[in-house]
Amino acid sequence: MNDFHATPSRRAVLLGLGAGLGALALPRWTMAQATGGTLRFGLSTFPPSLNPFDNTGGAANTVKLAIFRGLMGYDGEGNLLPEVAQSVEWESDTVLVFVLRDNAVFHNGDPVTAQDVVFSLGEITKEGSSAYLKADFAIIDGAEAVDDKTVRITLTTPSAVFLNLLANYCSPVISAKSTAQEVIGCGPFRLTGQEKGVYIEVAKFDDFYVEGEPGVDAIRFVAYADENLRYSALEAGDVDLIEYLPWTQFEAVEASDGLNISTTSGPFMFLLFNVAKEGPLQDPRVRQAIGYAIERQDVVDAAFAGRGAPLFGLPNPQGSTIPLSDPAAEYSYDMEKAQALLADAGYPNGFDCRLLATATYGMHQDTASVVQAYLAMIGINATLDLPDWGARVTQGTEGRYDIAVHGTSGTFNDPDALFSLLYSGNPSYLQSFGFKSERIDGLLMQGRAETDPEKRRAIYQELYTAYYEEAPQIPLNWRTQAFGMSAGLSGFRTLPGFLNGSSGFVLDEAKLG
Amino acid sequence: MLFVVGTIIFSLLAIVPGDPAELLLSTGGGSATAEAIANLRATMGLDQPVGVQYVSFLWNSLRFDFGTSIIDGSSIAQNIALRLPRTLEIIAAGTVLSLLTAIPAGTAAGLRAGGRFDIAASAVNALLTSVPGFVVGTLFIYLFAQVLGWLPAGGYVAFAQDPVQHLRVLVLPAVTVGLHLATIVFRMTRASVLEMRGHDWVRTATAKGLPRRLVVRRHVLKNALGPVITVVGMQLGILLGSTVLVEFVYNWPGLSGMLVTAVEQRDYPTVRSIILIVAAIFITINLVIDVLYSVLDPRIRLQ
Numbered sequence: 001m002n003d004f005h006a007t008p009s010r011r012a013v014l015l016g017l018g019a020g021l022g023a024l025a026l027p028r029w030t031m032a033q034a035t036g037g038t039l040r041f042g043l044s045t046f047p048p049s050l051n052p053f054d055n056t057g058g059a060a061n062t063v064k065l066a067i068f069r070g071l072m073g074y075d076g077e078g079n080l081l082p083e084v085a086q087s088v089e090w091e092s093d094t095v096l097v098f099v100l101r102d103n104a105v106f107h108n109g110d111p112v113t114a115q116d117v118v119f120s121l122g123e124i125t126k127e128g129s130s131a132y133l134k135a136d137f138a139i140i141d142g143a144e145a146v147d148d149k150t151v152r153i154t155l156t157t158p159s160a161v162f163l164n165l166l167a168n169y170c171s172p173v174i175s176a177k178s179t180a181q182e183v184i185g186c187g188p189f190r191l192t193g194q195e196k197g198v199y200i201e202v203a204k205f206d207d208f209y210v211e212g213e214p215g216v217d218a219i220r221f222v223a224y225a226d227e228n229l230r231y232s233a234l235e236a237g238d239v240d241l242i243e244y245l246p247w248t249q250f251e252a253v254e255a256s257d258g259l260n261i262s263t264t265s266g267p268f269m270f271l272l273f274n275v276a277k278e279g280p281l282q283d284p285r286v287r288q289a290i291g292y293a294i295e296r297q298d299v300v301d302a303a304f305a306g307r308g309a310p311l312f313g314l315p316n317p318q319g320s321t322i323p324l325s326d327p328a329a330e331y332s333y334d335m336e337k338a339q340a341l342l343a344d345a346g347y348p349n350g351f352d353c354r355l356l357a358t359a360t361y362g363m364h365q366d367t368a369s370v371v372q373a374y375l376a377m378i379g380i381n382a383t384l385d386l387p388d389w390g391a392r393v394t395q396g397t398e399g400r401y402d403i404a405v406h407g408t409s410g411t412f413n414d415p416d417a418l419f420s421l422l423y424s425g426n427p428s429y430l431q432s433f434g435f436k437s438e439r440i441d442g443l444l445m446q447g448r449a450e451t452d453p454e455k456r457r458a459i460y461q462e463l464y465t466a467y468y469e470e471a472p473q474i475p476l477n478w479r480t481q482a483f484g485m486s487a488g489l490s491g492f493r494t495l496p497g498f499l500n501g502s503s504g505f506v507l508d509e510a511k512l513g
Numbered sequence: 514m515l516f517v518v519g520t521i522i523f524s525l526l527a528i529v530p531g532d533p534a535e536l537l538l539s540t541g542g543g544s545a546t547a548e549a550i551a552n553l554r555a556t557m558g559l560d561q562p563v564g565v566q567y568v569s570f571l572w573n574s575l576r577f578d579f580g581t582s583i584i585d586g587s588s589i590a591q592n593i594a595l596r597l598p599r600t601l602e603i604i605a606a607g608t609v610l611s612l613l614t615a616i617p618a619g620t621a622a623g624l625r626a627g628g629r630f631d632i633a634a635s636a637v638n639a640l641l642t643s644v645p646g647f648v649v650g651t652l653f654i655y656l657f658a659q660v661l662g663w664l665p666a667g668g669y670v671a672f673a674q675d676p677v678q679h680l681r682v683l684v685l686p687a688v689t690v691g692l693h694l695a696t697i698v699f700r701m702t703r704a705s706v707l708e709m710r711g712h713d714w715v716r717t718a719t720a721k722g723l724p725r726r727l728v729v730r731r732h733v734l735k736n737a738l739g740p741v742i743t744v745v746g747m748q749l750g751i752l753l754g755s756t757v758l759v760e761f762v763y764n765w766p767g768l769s770g771m772l773v774t775a776v777e778q779r780d781y782p783t784v785r786s787i788i789l790i791v792a793a794i795f796i797t798i799n800l801v802i803d804v805l806y807s808v809l810d811p812r813i814r815l816q
């Protein structure tokens with residue numbers, strides 16, 4: 001055996017540990033300087049797919065808007081503007097002519113041509129596509145390249161919202177040379193690297209068509225699934241910007257000198273009903289009774305830390321092109337009225353039912369708990385059903401529920417954005433199972449085909465009333481959606497109302513330091 | 514055994530409600546038309562009968578062909594190859610930390626059972642045992658990242674890209690995994706040392722004048738380590754599946770996190786492949802432990 005025993009003294013061990021931790025702590029400062037030009041963006045989830053035409057969630061749409069842009073777009077205030085197009089003109093009610101920007105080029109260096117636009121639209125409308133806008137773009141009668149920089153699109157009927165649809169994050173112009181493996185866009189950034197589930201890196205595209213943009217050299221999108229960790233990462237300086245700032249942290253960010261917040265009232269919560277099932281919920285009076293029985297401020301307080309606002313009627317978005325209101329077609333918190341309506345419908349003592357929400361999202365679960373408590377007060381005994389999100393969607397589609405909680409947002413600030421929620425021609429888990437109203441379907445169709453603003457207003461005012469009278473859903477509340485960011489970041493903010501999910505449009509204006 | 518695991522997991526996934534195509538197109542609460550969903554299902558290959566899917570799954574597994582993710586078409590084998598080492602890394606780092614602290618501490622406590630150190634260490638140990646990993650993790654993040662600002666709140670940096678940063682992000686997850694394992698190792702070592710200490714060969718060794726350090730090392734500790742190794746081995750297998758919370762809390766992109774995401778997205782081939790791999794590793798670890806045990810303890814060798 002050797003006699004050489006190095007017995008470290010306690011002081012030496014402590015010194016060593018201290019030096020080790022110190023060394024680990026040091027590079028933080030050197031790091032901060034080295035990454036001056038890279039915006040680090042904490043996403044709520046890793047984009048499951050960057051397929052340009054599919055809608056695969058908010059995180060994916062934000063990244064897509066960094067890489068891809070379409071004919072139309074929005075500025076930071078939510079104004080609809082030509083994007084890759086330089087100008088747009090209605091030749092007639094149904095014919096649109098776009099002139100493309102001279103300096104718009106794809107990431108492979110090719111100029112953006114009218115042929116690419118025709119190709120992109122064709123990818124959406126082709127047989128077998130899973131594109132988000134396929135059904136909406138069925139009104140395209142034809143698209144032709146007049147010359148290299150001019151596109152003419154003919155519609156089957158006039159449309160008040162077609163330009164909004166072209167500004168959707170699922171309607172980019174991609175190069176006709178794109179393949180399934182490599183999709184070539186013309187956005188402000190080009191994809192430079194990614195690791196599934198972890199990060200996506202994009203670098204500034206030097207030939208972007210807007211002079212002086214983008215303002216940062218690169219963006220590194222990192223997925224933080226846990227909302228509290230996402231906030232911690234922002235506070236610790238690991239990232240410069242996060243989406244879906246948790247409601248409980250709004251106050252901390254507002255009070256902080258080093259952090260800023262950008263909010264909008266965009267998404268909303270509502271109740272859906274299975275009206276295909278024989279029983280009380282088939283009666284609109286019962287659904288209305290539920291609409292009167294819930295104190296909405298309690299939902300806002302319990303599920304959203306007070307960050308939101310009660311919603312009493314048709315969820316017409318903030319900044320809508322058509323402001324709507326009608327006190328006679330709005331709910332209030334009125335227990336007596338709720339009980340009277342229930343009694344009228346023949347259920348004075350209430351009934352038993354199943355209330356579907358999901359345990360995956362705390363806000364859905366908390367909303368359901370508050371709703372359950374208020375329903376109990378009018379004798380409706382709701383049993384909570386809280387499967388994970390995947391099962392929740394399937395149960396919704398298959399109608400395995402009585403009442404369901406849901407939350408969503410539209411994609412542009414116009415009442416037509418509610419089309420997919422209310423039009424019975426496209427049933428989905430976002431609609432009350434089995435609900436069909438010719439009156440509502442008819443108004444929705446008229447509203448999108450009418451281009452005269454006054455006539456549209458009258459149509460949607462009627463829809464506002466129908467939404468209350470027929471109660472296809474019960475509106476609950478708006479929720480405030482926020483980005484949290486470091487004080488050193490400027491230029492980026494949330495777009496207003498339903499456009500909150502399109503905030504990627506201002507990523508090119510973001511500047512650091 | 515793997516065939517059984519594979520069949521069970523295939524059947525379970527077939528029963529679990531949720532449609533990957535519908536889920537993908539309704540991420541975040543959006544809507545999709547029935548037509549778009551049907552088209553995507555066809556692209557994913559989910560329109561085939563379950564029987565056909567099962568046979569092709571068995572055949573591909575036999576050839577170690579894990580296929581591609583139905584969500585984004587990426588290679589599952591490549592993704593696992595990327596992520597498995599990271600999970601193994603926090604487990605390994607955590608295990609080393611726990612062995613380095615808990616075996617000396619357990620030995621010291623066992624040798625002077627009832628002493629001041631034993632009482633203090635056992636109390637701390639009881640406290641740590643009862644606090645779950647995600648709570649420790651959350652507290653660590655609050656303290657070390659948000660308040661003190663010494664370490665990043667989470668995430669991952671490849672070693673090749675920035676070795677120092679890699680170690681910085683490794684510290685908290687490794688300590689969190691290590692803490693829990695350490696409490697088990699500590700208790701096991703203490704109890705085992707306590708038992709060995711009373712044996713007559715220890716008394717004899719002490720009586721013939723061997724230095725105390727040598728007695729402890731050769732006669733007490735060596736014999737006491739058998740049960741400790743068994744327990745560590747079993748824990749390693751369990752850790753493979755249970756680091757998920759630690760990975761989630763620290764945003765560490767390991768295999769567990771990949772599995773959770775795949776389950777959420779109903780990415781069937783990915784879920785099946787990860788479970789098969791984890792099962793294979795679990796079986797291997799158990800085999801290795803059995804072999805190691807027989808090396809340490811000649812009494813249980815096969816005659």
